[in-house]
Amino acid sequence: MKILVCISKTPDTTAKIAFTDNNTKFAQDGVQWIINPYDEWYALVRAIELKEKDPSIVLHLVTVGAADAEPIIRKALALGGDEAIRINADSHDSFYIASQIAEVARQGAYDLVFTGKETIDYNGSSIGGMVAELLDLPYVSLAIKFDLNGNTATITREIEGGEEVCEVQLPVAVSCQKGMAEQRIPNMKGIMGARTKPLKVVEPVPVEALTSIVGFELPPAKAGVKLVPADNPAELVRLLHEEAKVI
Amino acid sequence: MSVLIFIDQAEGHIRKASLEALSYGAKVAAQLGTSAEGIVLGTVTEDLPALGKYGVKKIHQVSNEILNHFDAQVFANVIAQAVTGTGATVVIFSNNVDGKAIAPRVSARLKAGLVSGAVALPDTSNGFVVKKNVFSGKAFAKIALSTPVKIISLNPNSYKIETGEGNAEVVAFNATVDAPKVKVTAVNKVTGEVPLSEAEVVVSGGRGLKGPENWGMIEDLAHVLGAATACSRPVADVHWRPHHEHVGQTGLAIAPNLYIAIGISGAIQHLAGVNRSKVIVVINKDPEAPFFKAADYGIVGDAFEVVPKLIEAAKKLKGVA
C-alpha cells in the first residue's frame, strides 16, 4: 500500500497581505511560510495515523515548488512519512501543478492520493479534482473521516447541508478537511529523523499552463463601525432593517 | 459558441446557488453576444422551463437514474460531453460542494482554464479576465483565461439573482453515463435548519458565550431571523457546537448578507471565513475586540443582556409573538 500526500506552502495565517510590482506580485518580505493547514493537520496526520496502524504502508510526500519549499517539506517529514519528492517548478496554475503531481503519482503507482481541501492563499480547491481526472480515479472531496479496510476505503464527506458515508475501492483521490485527524506537534525525534529522510528533487514534465494571474486587488476598506448603545438593541434592528436592508 | 451553466439539484430541487449561476451565466452570454443554456443531470421535480426567467433559452437534461445521486467522476464526464456536444465556450458552475468537485475535473479533461471562486463578471475588454477571491477573502486576483473553453466557478452569494420573462425549452441530451465507482452507504442531512453555506443571515457565537448551555439565545435569534447558526473554532473544538458550524480559515468560508458575531474576538483566522459577508454586526463586551474593526454595526455590551433584548426587537419587526 502506497500513499501520496500533497503538501503546499502558504503564508502564515496572520501574514499581512500586500502586493508589489504594480500589484502583480505577492509581497513576500517578512512573510513566514507554513505548511498549508489542511495539508498538515488533516491530510498528512491522517496518513501518518494509517501508517502507524499498518507499518507496511509506504508514505510519500510531494510538493511542487522551488528550492524555497524545502524547509516546508522537511517540516512535514518531521511529522511523519518515509520520503519526500519536490518537483522543481514554481507555478500558480492549478492545472500545471496537478499535472506534475499526477505524473509522480502515476510513476509511483500510489493507491491513495491525499490533498488538502484548499490552499489558504490561492483558494483553488481544484488540484485534488484535477489530479483525480488526470489519473482517471474516483474523487471523494471534502472528506471528514477516512478508514481503510484492505482495499476498501470508507469515507465520510461533507455534502450540502450534511454528511454522506461512502465506500470506494482503491485507488482513489481524496481531499481532506477538519475531522480527518487532530493537529500534531512534531517532536524532537521526528525533527532529527527528518534530516536524514530522502528528499528527491525531480524536474517537471512540460505542461502548458491554462491560466495566468494578471494582478491583485485589496478589498475596499470598511467605512467604520456604527455603534449602537447596549441598552437599545431595538435601534440595531431598525438600522439593519431600514438602512442596511438585510433583515 | 454559447455559455453552458451547470444547474445543481438535490432530490429534484434546484439549489439557490444555481439560480445565481444562471443569472450570472446569462449576463456573461449577453456580454459575449451569445446565448445561455443550462445543463441539468437527473430527475427534477421543479418547473424547469420556468428557469427561463433567469435568462436561459434552453436547458439540456440528461435523465438517467444514476445521475440522481452526485458523483464527481460520473458528473464531470457527462458535463464534458455536454460542453463538447453543445459547442459551449464558457462553462459556469457554482463554487459550492458539488461545483468544487466537478469543475476541476471538467477543466482537466477538456484542458479548459478554470477560475474557481469568481466574484464578478468577466472583464472582456482585453481578453477574458475574471476576478476571484484569494488569501481567504483578504484580497482578489484577476485571472486571465485564454483557452478555447473557459470555466468559471462562481462563489455563492456573490452575484445578485436577476429575473425577467420567458420560458426555457427543455431538450434531452444523450450522454454516456458510467456506473459510479463510489458507493454511498448513508446520508445524514441536518434537517429543519438553514444550511450554513446558503444562508442569507448567520448568527454566530464564540467563546464569550461561556458554555453550550447558553446557545439557546443564539438559536432563538437565528430562528426569528430565519438564519443559520455558526461558531468560532475553539467552540467546535471543545464540542460546544458541531464541527460543521465552524467558520473561518480552517472551517467553512461563508458570504451571507448579514453576519452577527456574538462573543467572538475577531481573530484574523476567524475573519478569513466571514469577511465576505455584506454586513457584519459585532456584539462584544470588550470595546477593544479586533472584530469591531471589521464590523459595520456593533454593540459594546454583555451578550447575556443584549441578545435577549435583540430577540424581542427582532420579533417585533417580524411580527412574531
Ligand SMILES: Cc1cc2nc3c(=O)[nH]c(=O)nc-3n(C[C@H](O)[C@H](O)[C@H](O)COP(=O)(O)OP(=O)(O)OC[C@H]3O[C@@H](n4cnc5c(N)ncnc54)[C@H](O)[C@@H]3O)c2cc1C
Ligand atoms: C492556523 C490557525 C487557524 C485557525 N482557524 C480558525 C478558524 O477557522 N475559525 C476560528 O474561529 N478560529 C480559528 N483559529 C483560532 C483563532 O486564532 C482564535 O483563537 C479564535 O477565533 C478565537 O475564538 P473566540 O473569538 O470564540 O474566542 P476568544 O478569542 O476567547 O474571544 C471571546 C470573545 O468574547 C468576548 N466576550 C466574553 N464574554 C462576553 C460576554 N459576556 N458578552 C459579549 N462578549 C463577551 C471577549 O471580549 C472576547 O472578545 C485559528 C488559529 C490558527 C493558528
Ligand SMILES: Nc1ncnc2c1ncn2[C@@H]1O[C@H](COP(=O)(O)O)[C@@H](O)[C@H]1O
Ligand atoms: N504546489 C503544490 N504542491 C503540492 N501540492 C499542492 C500544491 N498546491 C496545492 N497542492 C495540494 O492541492 C490542495 C488543493 O489546492 P488548491 O486547489 O490550490 O486549493 C492543497 O491542499 C494541497 O494538498
